[in-house]
Amino acid sequence: MSSFKDIFNQYNWDTVKQKVYSFTATDVQQVLLKDEISLEDFQVLISPAAKPFIENLAQRSRALTRKRFGNTIQMYVPMYLSNECQNICTYCGFSLTNKIPRKTLTDEEILKEVAYIKQLGYDHILLVTGEANSTVGVAYLKNAIKLIRDHFSNISIEVQPLNQDEYETLIDEGLYAVLVYQETYNRATYKTHHPKGKKSNFDYRLDTPDRLGKAGIHKIGLGALFGLDDWRVDSFYTALHLKYLQQTYWKTKYSISFPRLRPHEGEVQPKVEMTDADLVQLICAYRLLDEDVELSMSTRESETFRNNVINLGITSMSAESKTNPGGYVVDRQSLEQFEISDERGTNKIKAMIQSQGYEVVWKDWDTSYSKK
Amino acid sequence: MTDTLKIADKTFRSRLFTGTGKFSSSKLMQEAIIASESELVTVALKRVDFHSEYDDILMHLKQDHINLLPNTSGVRTAKEAVFAAQLAREALQTNWIKLEIHPDPKYLLPDPIETLKATEILVKEGFIVMPYIHADPVLCKRLEDLGAQCVMPLGAPIGSNKGLITKDFLKIIMEQSKVPVIVDAGIGAPSHAAYAMELGADAVLVNTAIAVSKNPVQMGIAFKMAVQAGRLAYQAKLAAVNQYAEASSPLTSFLNE
Secondary structure, eight states: OOOHHHHHTTOOHHHHHHHHTTOOHHHHHHHHTOSSOOHHHHHHHTSGGGGGGHHHHHHHHHHHHHHHHOSEEEEEEEEEOBOOOOOBOTTOTTOTTSOOOOOBOOHHHHHHHHHHHHHHTOOEEEEEOOOOHHHHSHHHHHHHHHHHTTTOSEEEEEOSOOOHHHHHHHHHTTOOEEEOOOBOSOHHHHHHHOOBSGGGOHHHHHTHHHHHHHHTOSEEEEOBOBTSSOHHHHHHHHHHHHHHHHHHSTTSEEEEEOOBOOOOTTOOOOSSOOOHHHHHHHHHHHHHHOSSOEEEEOTTSOHHHHHHHTTTTOOEEEOSOOOSTTTTTTOTTSOOSSOOSOOOOHHHHHHHHHHTTOEEEOOOOOHHHHOO | OOOOEEETTEEESOOEEEEOSSOSOHHHHHHHHHHHTOSEEEEEGGGOOTTOTTOHHHHTTOOTTOEEEEEOTTOOSHHHHHHHHHHHHHHHOOOEEEEOOOSOTTTOOOOHHHHHHHHHHHHHTTOEEEEEEOSOHHHHHHHHHHTOSOBEEBSSSTTOOOOOTTHHHHHHHHHHOSSOBEEESOOOSHHHHHHHHHHTOSEEEEOHHHHTSSSHHHHHHHHHHHHHHHHHHHHHOOOOOOOSOOOSSOTTGGGGO
């Protein structure tokens, strides 16, 4: 069975990198004359040569986003169910070797968190766990979805990669989307940061979106963790992945996230810095590449940055997020995965979005659509 | 003589149908729709919170002259569409349904096979079915045969604002159809709407072009006027387009000499 791996193997990291860093202002000007932006053009738009054209990129990105998504921002909220994890990821607060108290929410605790989140207004929820199959495996996730599906119209998960049949089980229960970031598409760097645990298997992770596509999921979220390696090269591979998936699993919707490394318990410093301007350039380049892809922004980013990027191509946002299990009410002091940056409450974010002329959308799905 | 449009048991004075998505606020949506004088307004089921008595979108559409047209946007199969239509009937107390089945979430192009299947089932269940489809004349006739109350062929991909790029096929559909033809999707400017009406469309459905405009209220009025102008022109019969100039030295004048 063919998968993204076949395409991935046709590219060489260093060659891609060399190319991205070799473009000139003339190349950028040529691309900006085009209506359709190819993957090759995308490489030009994320290159250092495109930096001086950032205002031009931003204007185009904003116009395309408004046309396709209108004046709306979709809201979602993460709910961490567990910080137990058998993996060692050098940059993550939940990493196995971090000596922290571990916690997995019980049914009762989940419902307490749900009640709190609901009164904030949220209807799209993202469930997050570490990877610990004995405690938070498929059975736990299935139960969690069953437990909350009458409370939320749209349920996504960000958990360990699963097998196709396991995804099918969860989709049957009402799962809408799965976010699975490759972290980095550089095999060697990946190995350095994921030395132990199931996550150390680069190829299994790389083929996860294929398994999701085959399982018939409604939406797949892609991304790379910026800071592990060169963001430009990683973003090219992410876009390559996106285009492959769109062609292969054409009934599935896609979203892109932009996590930049944040301080946490493990304290790994970013290897390659990504500035605010870099991130804006990347967001706009994605929009020019694809008018329809959802671009998502979490609370990892600062207030000022978030206030401004909703005008540049971002279409969905979280707010008031807690990245620790039970963080909303049950156990506010449990250890978080990473420190969020924008700590403003939901109402403040809502007001900020509205003041910029956007409608805040809470509900854009109905669970009845997912029923078998 | 008032010119009205009849679909099933309802009579409409306005031939401009509108959507509710993409507005920067529900209040602005309400103002733009009222200004457009549209009497049939489509709402995506997935955006409505049926658990809440005070759903923001529905609250803003409670007007005597506005009929709600729930749509099934988001479903991928006939089965899901039927389920969604039943949900809409129960929750919104209407048997009208705008059938949208687009398994492709990128261009939102309608699936003709699933749409045909769903239409057959929904008509039997007593729904007034308004199917969103490609500008495919044969499909339109097949839907009409199954009992669809109108057909809603697209002018261009939804949200693209590209106008009537399917013009040649729309003309065939208008010529053949016994049910109202409503041009849906792609209408990006009042001139496009006027053109569709001049060609003989019974109505048009416009959303993005109004919602994303800098001034949606004014754009709603502009579309209202364009639809009226196009309709009047259609009724008045446009003069034939003269392909050739009248030559000052006619080629056949020698015959009269």
